[in-house]
Every structure is written in C-alpha cells, then in structure tokens.
Amino acid sequence: MVLLIGMGIVLYSDVHLEQKMIRRIAIANVLMFLYSISCYAETYLGNQTEYTLLRPILSAFNYSLITFILVTVIMIMFPNQKRYLFFPAVMNTVLCFISVPTKIVFFISEDNHFFRGTLGYLPYFINALYLLYFIISLFRNSRSQKEDFRLILYISLTTIMCLILPLFASDSTSHWFNMTIAVNVMLYYVFLLQKSTKHDPLTNLLNRQSYYTDAERYSNDITAVVAMDMNGLKEINDREGHIAGDTALQVLADCFWKAAHHGQRVYRIGGDEYMILCIDTTEDEVLSLIERIRQELAKTPYTCSIGYAMKTEDSTIDKLYQLADAMLYKDKKQFYESTGKDRRKRK
Structure with a gap:
C-alpha cells in the first residue's frame, strides 16, 4: 500500500x-x-x-x-x-x-x-x-x-x-x-x-550526455570513433518544413542503429550530427560498419557524410572526435562538389 x-x-x-x-x-x-x-x-x-x-x-x-x-x-x-x-x-x-x-x-x-x-x-x-x-x-x-x-x-x-x-x-x-x-x-x-x-526523444538513440558518460566509462576499451552528419537537412527544412526534417533525422537514426553491431554504440550529438563509439572494434570492422550504414542509407532518399578515426597509443577521445570530424568534413565537401548543391554553412 x-x-x-x-x-x-x-x-x-x-x-x-x-x-x-x-x-x-x-x-x-x-x-x-x-x-x-x-x-x-x-x-x-x-x-x-x-x-x-x-x-x-x-x-x-x-x-x-x-x-x-x-x-x-x-x-x-x-x-x-x-x-x-x-x-x-x-x-x-x-x-x-x-x-x-x-x-x-x-x-x-x-x-x-x-x-x-x-x-x-x-x-x-x-x-x-x-x-x-x-x-x-x-x-x-x-x-x-x-x-x-x-x-x-x-x-x-x-x-x-x-x-x-x-x-x-x-x-x-x-x-x-x-x-x-x-x-x-x-x-x-x-x-x-x-x-x-x-536517450534522445526524437530518435530514441543515446543522447549527447550519454556520449560524454560512455566516452569516460569506456575510455580504455574504445578503439574507434565514427562521425556522421546528414547532407541537405537545411534544404529539407526550408522546402518541406521541420516535420519533414525530423522524419529524415529519425530515418537516418534507424539506419545507423540497424547497421551497428555489438559494441558499437550510436548517439545523436545534436541537430543532424551522430556519433558511434566502437568498443574493441578493429579497423576492418569499422569499415564494414560504414559500408552497412551506406547500404541502409541507399534504401532511403537521404544521404550523410561519414568520417572515422582509429585509436593510437597517444590519442584521446577528443582527439579521435576531431580526426573523425575532419574526415567527415572532407566527405561532405566532396558530396557538395560532386552534386553541385549549395553547401549549408557549417557550424
């Protein structure tokens, strides 16, 4: 009682x-x-x-x-x-x-x-x-x-x-x-x-705070970081409205979650930015993960840019994040150059 x-x-x-x-x-x-x-x-x-x-x-x-x-x-x-x-x-x-x-x-x-x-x-x-x-x-x-x-x-x-x-x-x-x-x-x-x-209320993925917590909790076991950023979200929001933009973010989140295997934890960091912390994952497994992500995305009308970084003896989680983000930025630049679309201002 x-x-x-x-x-x-x-x-x-x-x-x-x-x-x-x-x-x-x-x-x-x-x-x-x-x-x-x-x-x-x-x-x-x-x-x-x-x-x-x-x-x-x-x-x-x-x-x-x-x-x-x-x-x-x-x-x-x-x-x-x-x-x-x-x-x-x-x-x-x-x-x-x-x-x-x-x-x-x-x-x-x-x-x-x-x-x-x-x-x-x-x-x-x-x-x-x-x-x-x-x-x-x-x-x-x-x-x-x-x-x-x-x-x-x-x-x-x-x-x-x-x-x-x-x-x-x-x-x-x-x-x-x-x-x-x-x-x-x-x-x-x-x-x-x-x-x-x-958890992030829109996508049900782990949120930014969980990323920080897990980055510290699994700091000795994380071997790679994968960064993802949606292409063209601003265009979708401007053309179709923010509800369509939210739907796109949910679809991408579902693709990332389906592609992730055991020990690959998926987070929505904010906006259209996502991260995956890879625990005890080899580089070949990371590349397979990225390939699975692209295969899942191919079933949707959306695309994203992807970057990754492997842990070395002197690298920290913040350093891995910066390296993965730098690779992502190059991938995004290549996407906009190849499609001829206007690239949104990157924060």
Missing part, C-alpha cells in the same frame, strides 16, 4: 512521461490496489471454519486480476500492442466466474477448503502464455542497450518466480505476486525516467 500510494502521488506530478504511459501505470496501480484488498479478504475468509459464497467470488476475482495485471505490465513495457492481447485475459475471467456455480476451474468445499477443478491450472497456463509473450517481446524490441535488458529480465524472472511458487507453497507465498509486481512497476518507472535522461 505504501508503494502504490507513493506511485500514485509521483504519477500525479509527473511531467516527463507521455500521458498514455502514465495512464497505463496508474491502471496497473489501481488493479494491484484492488488485488491487495481482494486477496487479503479472501485469505481472511479462508481461515474461517464456515463456508461463505463470497470466498469463491473473491477467488475468481483474484485469478482474473492477476492476469489483467500481467497484460497491463506488458502494455507498459511494450506500448505498441494490439487490443487482442486482452482476449485470453477476458476468457480467463469468464471461466473463473463461471466456476463459482460449475466448479470447472476451482471450488470451495462445505468445510471451506480450496480445490482445483477440471481446468484448475488454466489461469496458470494463461499467465504462462503472457510471460512467454513478454519474453519474446523483450528480445524482439531490441533497440535497448544491454544494460536495459538486465532490469527487464530481472522483472520477468521475479514475476515468473512469484507465479510458480504458489503452486508448491500456496500458504506462504500467496501474497508475493502483488508485492513483487508493485516493486517491479516502481523499478520500471524509475528506469523510464532514467532512460528519458539518457
């Missing part, structure tokens, strides 16, 4: 996340709040000697809420989901409430003991499907850096643990799920806030 109320207060004053995301986290909070009340009420009735009809109704409600909480968590972490994702949760809810008179999923005996029916493990099966979908989505949405995956994997593993343990020790672990999900949602909210400070 402390976590849920605290999250509610924080969400009310949040100015960083999109309203859609805030609403989804708020919905998860409400569902967990309802589950807390219902779960403790059902536990209280389960400790009584006499059977009451309210207990199976609460059990059906709890089984339903657990599934909807999982769906909501998936919608929070992977926002671009279709509404049919809710279909198994709705089916589970219908069967659980039908079970109150039919005993098909579970039933409460006259001496107030809980038993599973013919479809007794159906809620766990549906929850397992959602968790499998969660893990698949985790690896399909692969733009995140590896440190982002660590937290999401931790969240998924602890959720799986709290769904499995009640099958073997229901008396001592029945309340773990709600507490774990509440903590995990709080952790993910903090992660989203942290991510908003590390």
Whole structure:
C-alpha cells in the first residue's frame, strides 16, 4: 500500500512521461490496489471454519486480476500492442466466474477448503502464455542497450518466480505476486525516467550526455570513433518544413542503429550530427560498419557524410572526435562538389 500510494502521488506530478504511459501505470496501480484488498479478504475468509459464497467470488476475482495485471505490465513495457492481447485475459475471467456455480476451474468445499477443478491450472497456463509473450517481446524490441535488458529480465524472472511458487507453497507465498509486481512497476518507472535522461526523444538513440558518460566509462576499451552528419537537412527544412526534417533525422537514426553491431554504440550529438563509439572494434570492422550504414542509407532518399578515426597509443577521445570530424568534413565537401548543391554553412 505504501508503494502504490507513493506511485500514485509521483504519477500525479509527473511531467516527463507521455500521458498514455502514465495512464497505463496508474491502471496497473489501481488493479494491484484492488488485488491487495481482494486477496487479503479472501485469505481472511479462508481461515474461517464456515463456508461463505463470497470466498469463491473473491477467488475468481483474484485469478482474473492477476492476469489483467500481467497484460497491463506488458502494455507498459511494450506500448505498441494490439487490443487482442486482452482476449485470453477476458476468457480467463469468464471461466473463473463461471466456476463459482460449475466448479470447472476451482471450488470451495462445505468445510471451506480450496480445490482445483477440471481446468484448475488454466489461469496458470494463461499467465504462462503472457510471460512467454513478454519474453519474446523483450528480445524482439531490441533497440535497448544491454544494460536495459538486465532490469527487464530481472522483472520477468521475479514475476515468473512469484507465479510458480504458489503452486508448491500456496500458504506462504500467496501474497508475493502483488508485492513483487508493485516493486517491479516502481523499478520500471524509475528506469523510464532514467532512460528519458539518457536517450534522445526524437530518435530514441543515446543522447549527447550519454556520449560524454560512455566516452569516460569506456575510455580504455574504445578503439574507434565514427562521425556522421546528414547532407541537405537545411534544404529539407526550408522546402518541406521541420516535420519533414525530423522524419529524415529519425530515418537516418534507424539506419545507423540497424547497421551497428555489438559494441558499437550510436548517439545523436545534436541537430543532424551522430556519433558511434566502437568498443574493441578493429579497423576492418569499422569499415564494414560504414559500408552497412551506406547500404541502409541507399534504401532511403537521404544521404550523410561519414568520417572515422582509429585509436593510437597517444590519442584521446577528443582527439579521435576531431580526426573523425575532419574526415567527415572532407566527405561532405566532396558530396557538395560532386552534386553541385549549395553547401549549408557549417557550424
């Protein structure tokens, strides 16, 4: 309850996340709040000697809420989901409430003991499907850096643990799920806030501050720096407007990200300037990276100038940046000379 109320207060004053995301986290909070009340009420009735009809109704409600909480968590972490994702949760809810008179999923005996029916493990099966979908989505949405995956994997593993343990020790672990999900949602909210400070909002690449941080963090492991700068952005902005310019920047960012392999971290430094820090990367691998970038760009109506620099014994990150930028400048000059276009003033 402390976590849920605290999250509610924080969400009310949040100015960083999109309203859609805030609403989804708020919905998860409400569902967990309802589950807390219902779960403790059902536990209280389960400790009584006499059977009451309210207990199976609460059990059906709890089984339903657990599934909807999982769906909501998936919608929070992977926002671009279709509404049919809710279909198994709705089916589970219908069967659980039908079970109150039919005993098909579970039933409460006259001496107030809980038993599973013919479809007794159906809620766990549906929850397992959602968790499998969660893990698949985790690896399909692969733009995140590896440190982002660590937290999401931790969240998924602890959720799986709290769904499995009640099958073997229901008396001592029945309340773990709600507490774990509440903590995990709080952790993910903090992660989203942290991510908003590390990533460029337009392209979702790492931002300039992340470049400075990583340049210091990986200073001993960086072997090359690649600099990219879009050609003709000012012309696009003047002719088609800044929305078209933003679209072009997003397309370029997507090309850079697709071309980058493990250990090649992509940043938007500002405007139409991008950088890639190459960790433990040979010159042949850097040249392959540049070739992949050009291949991705060839699929678009846009071009960019590229420069790179390899680390030597006495070179610093700043020196590498200057060398890569100098090569980029030559590439850009050659582009404008070969196309006959007016070269924009370079800052």
